[in-house]
Amino acid sequence: MEAESAIALRGLVRGYGRRAVLKRLDLEVTPGKVVALFGANGAGKTTLLRLLATRLRPSDGTASVFGHDVVRAGHEVRKRIATLAVFGGAYATLTAREHLRLDAALRERTALDPDDLLARVGLADSADALVRTYSSGMRKRLGLARLLAAGADLWLLDEPHAALDEAGQDLLDQLVREARARGVTVLMATHERSRSRRLADAALLLVDGRLQRSDGVPERA
Amino acid sequence: MNDLLAVLWIARKDLLHETRSKATTVATLFFSALTLVVLAFAIGQDERLLQDAASGALWVALAFAGVISAAQSYQADLEDGAFDQLLTTPVPRAAVYLGKLLANWLFMLVLGVMLLPVTLVLYGASLPASWPWLIATLALGTLGFALIAVFYAGLTANLRARESLLPVLMFPVVVPILLAAVRASGALIAADDLELAAGWLRLLVGFDLVYAVLCTAIYHFVVEE
Numbered sequence: 001m002e003a004e005s006a007i008a009l010r011g012l013v014r015g016y017g018r019r020a021v022l023k024r025l026d027l028e029v030t031p032g033k034v035v036a037l038f039g040a041n042g043a044g045k046t047t048l049l050r051l052l053a054t055r056l057r058p059s060d061g062t063a064s065v066f067g068h069d070v071v072r073a074g075h076e077v078r079k080r081i082a083t084l085a086v087f088g089g090a091y092a093t094l095t096a097r098e099h100l101r102l103d104a105a106l107r108e109r110t111a112l113d114p115d116d117l118l119a120r121v122g123l124a125d126s127a128d129a130l131v132r133t134y135s136s137g138m139r140k141r142l143g144l145a146r147l148l149a150a151g152a153d154l155w156l157l158d159e160p161h162a163a164l165d166e167a168g169q170d171l172l173d174q175l176v177r178e179a180r181a182r183g184v185t186v187l188m189a190t191h192e193r194s195r196s197r198r199l200a201d202a203a204l205l206l207v208d209g210r211l212q213r214s215d216g217v218p219e220r221a
Numbered sequence: 222m223n224d225l226l227a228v229l230w231i232a233r234k235d236l237l238h239e240t241r242s243k244a245t246t247v248a249t250l251f252f253s254a255l256t257l258v259v260l261a262f263a264i265g266q267d268e269r270l271l272q273d274a275a276s277g278a279l280w281v282a283l284a285f286a287g288v289i290s291a292a293q294s295y296q297a298d299l300e301d302g303a304f305d306q307l308l309t310t311p312v313p314r315a316a317v318y319l320g321k322l323l324a325n326w327l328f329m330l331v332l333g334v335m336l337l338p339v340t341l342v343l344y345g346a347s348l349p350a351s352w353p354w355l356i357a358t359l360a361l362g363t364l365g366f367a368l369i370a371v372f373y374a375g376l377t378a379n380l381r382a383r384e385s386l387l388p389v390l391m392f393p394v395v396v397p398i399l400l401a402a403v404r405a406s407g408a409l410i411a412a413d414d415l416e417l418a419a420g421w422l423r424l425l426v427g428f429d430l431v432y433a434v435l436c437t438a439i440y441h442f443v444v445e446e
Binding site for chain 1: 309445446
């Protein structure tokens with residue numbers, strides 16, 4: 001058990017076919033920290049997030065979330081995480097309210113009020129509209145509401161600022177700060193350097209499948 | 222987590238999608254009706270031959286409709302990473318499979334019940350006295366078909382050639398189900414012979430049980446890359 005780390009990677013390797021995308025990554029992230037993950041397109045940021053979200057299996061090495069191995073204890077990992085997909089990860093033929101009810105049922109958090117959550121992310125007036133009528137920014141805002149609803153200890157955010165307008169990006173930053181204050185750990189893959197640097201406790205750079213520490217980052221993320 | 226509730230919520234999601242998009246309903250209804258009409262036309266005027274062919278025609282229509290339905294059942298999931306999001310909730314993979322199965326099965330069963338009177342009229346057959354057993358045959362046959370179709374549709378969902386691969390992969394596996402369903406419903410429609418149908422129905426129950434256990438147990442390999 002590695003209970004002290006929100007995220008622990010040990011010699012983590014992941015490839016697609018013969019192409020290695022992640023090459024022997026080692027990392028520890030302390031609970032309650034916000035970590036920004038930078039890297040060029042195709043550097044492996046999304047692969048790392050999907051691996052931690054138990055959607056991909058490592059080719060070699062191990063990855064654990066709050067001491068739970070992502071392969072052997074995937075179900076325990078999923079109890080602790082929430083994800084935000086690049087495009088919001090919503091169903092086009094459901095409404096925002098139906099998404100939150102579905103999530104609440106699947107996560108056994110039925111006491112949450114969808115109206116409060118949707119008001120928080122600026123979707124109160126669109127709660128009963130089908131997601132297919134939403135703009136990409138509204139879909140992302142719904143993703144934020146679902147993050148809040150999940151009550152998770154680790155947020156895995158894939159390009160969270162993308163598609164959001166200025167107000168939406170401010171809201172996202174505010175939600176991340178509040179989450180950190182509650183002890184939530186955040187790992188966000190992003191190209192939004194200036195905002196993320198202001199927000200993050202640590203910044204990492206993925207280059208050619210290997211993790212490098214970005215400037216001004218403490219030894220232990 | 223109450224896994225049964227998760228199954229029902231996931232099925233509800235898929236059924237809501239279908240009632241709103243009607244993507245599968247329109248395609249399968251049109252295709253199935255066309256199949257029944259064309260086969261009846263090809264067989265001709267011979268009443269006995271038509272009645273004997275009725276169950277086969279019904280299951281051919283249902284099988285092709287089932288493939289379309291299964292292929293469509295993951296389309297909504299794949300848009301915008303919605304399925305990824307679903308699979309990161311703390312719900313057992315088996316519950317995801319059973320939820321999608323329930324939605325797909327209900328859809329096929331309703332389609333089968335709608336096609337049955339059309340088949341009887343087109344093929345000059347009458348509703349047998351043992352019609353509840355005919356409905357049971359439809360339920361067991363479509364369940365077996367959906368068990369395999371949803372499993373293989375999940376397996377091929379991320380592949381570029383999924384629409385051509387799905388029938389190639391699943392039809393060899395689903396043949397025993399289809400044969401048993403054709404024989405059972407044929408015995409009922411053409412001869413109202415419950416005794417003959419019972420043997421095939423027992424076989425259908427056996428196939429359904431085996432496939433249900435197997436597909437549920439290994440579905441996590443299908444959705445984890």
